[in-house]
Amino acid sequence: MNNLKTLSILLIFLTIQACAQNKNEPAKHPTKTVSQQDSTKLKRYTKEIEMSPLYSVKRQKYLDSVLSIIPTSAYAWQQKAMPLFKQKKYEIGMAYLDSAVKYDKTDHYLEYRAFIKCIFQKSYQASIRDFDAAQKIKGNSYVMDHTYEFYKGLCYLQLNKFDTAEKLFTRSINEDRTKMGAKWVNCSTLFYQGICFFEQGDYLLATKSFDEALLKYSHFTDAKYYKAVCLANTGRKKEALEIIKEAELDFKTGYTIPETNAMYEVYPYQVNKYTLQYYREELEGLKNE
Numbered sequence: 001m002n003n004l005k006t007l008s009i010l011l012i013f014l015t016i017q018a019c020a021q022n023k024n025e026p027a028k029h030p031t032k033t034v035s036q037q038d039s040t041k042l043k044r045y046t047k048e049i050e051m052s053p054l055y056s057v058k059r060q061k062y063l064d065s066v067l068s069i070i071p072t073s074a075y076a077w078q079q080k081a082m083p084l085f086k087q088k089k090y091e092i093g094m095a096y097l098d099s100a101v102k103y104d105k106t107d108h109y110l111e112y113r114a115f116i117k118c119i120f121q122k123s124y125q126a127s128i129r130d131f132d133a134a135q136k137i138k139g140n141s142y143v144m145d146h147t148y149e150f151y152k153g154l155c156y157l158q159l160n161k162f163d164t165a166e167k168l169f170t171r172s173i174n175e176d177r178t179k180m181g182a183k184w185v186n187c188s189t190l191f192y193q194g195i196c197f198f199e200q201g202d203y204l205l206a207t208k209s210f211d212e213a214l215l216k217y218s219h220f221t222d223a224k225y226y227k228a229v230c231l232a233n234t235g236r237k238k239e240a241l242e243i244i245k246e247a248e249l250d251f252k253t254g255y256t257i258p259e260t261n262a263m264y265e266v267y268p269y270q271v272n273k274y275t276l277q278y279y280r281e282e283l284e285g286l287k288n289e
Contacts, residue, residue, distance in 0.1 A: 074103040074105075100113075118154055120264070124156075154192065198230060210224075237286055247271075
């Protein structure tokens with residue numbers, strides 16, 4: 001999207017928010033009509049926001065200027081929060097995101113906050129609470145390409161509640177197979193289902209899940225690593241060594257967990273080059289014994 005189009009959309013969005021009067025909630029978050037003078041300021045601030053680097057203090061200051069005119073703009077509060085999470089400045093970012101949730105009439109930022117708490121802030125109990133609240137409003141809806149229950153599964157996995165997590169991942173997989181067909185089952189969901197089996201010591205079921213994930217994403221480094229560990233734990237060390245070598249090559253080529261936000265955050269059970277190298281060397285040592 002070009003800058004001019006983005007600028008126009010942002011300005012329209014902010015102006016609508018500023019001028020809107022919610023007759024059903026007159027006292028909750030009162031709004032005011034924007035004067036011609038303030039409207040002119042909003043145009044200038046919006047242009048400056050668009051032209052400023054995403055992580056700059058300058059952009060934050062112009063968003064503050066917007067909020068001085070429209071203090072109940074959930075979108076402006078979210079825009080202040082978003083780059084801070086990507087910079088790992090979670091504490092400041094969450095304060096702004098809380099304001100976005102407070103002023104949001106669509107409940108969109110509630111699910112977004114739940115996602116941020118899960119993947120970025122890693123506050124798993126708090127994330128589950130937000131997802132539970134969002135699920136009461138929207139059912140098992142989607143945010144950032146996955147259902148609420150997928151993220152709740154990640155939270156329970158990170159809280160070592162492996163059985164609860166596995167049930168959520170398995171239910172998601174079964175629902176996708178039933179509603180859309182097997183080809184639409186997400187490889188990340190299969191991977192995390194496998195991790196749940198792996199953590200519970202069921203290496204055969206774990207391997208089956210990892211194999212299904214690899215059918216969909218043949219260079220899935222992380223799935224190959226955990227499959228190799230499963231194979232080694234069931235006595236198939238030669239096969240494990242071959243797979244871990246493949247995983248190292250895939251990693252060097254840039255393949256990892258297929259999630260957009262993996263460029264900002266390490267996902268649960270995501271492996272790195274040192275883990276791969278160490279395990280290959282361990283298997284090579286066993287081979288030479």
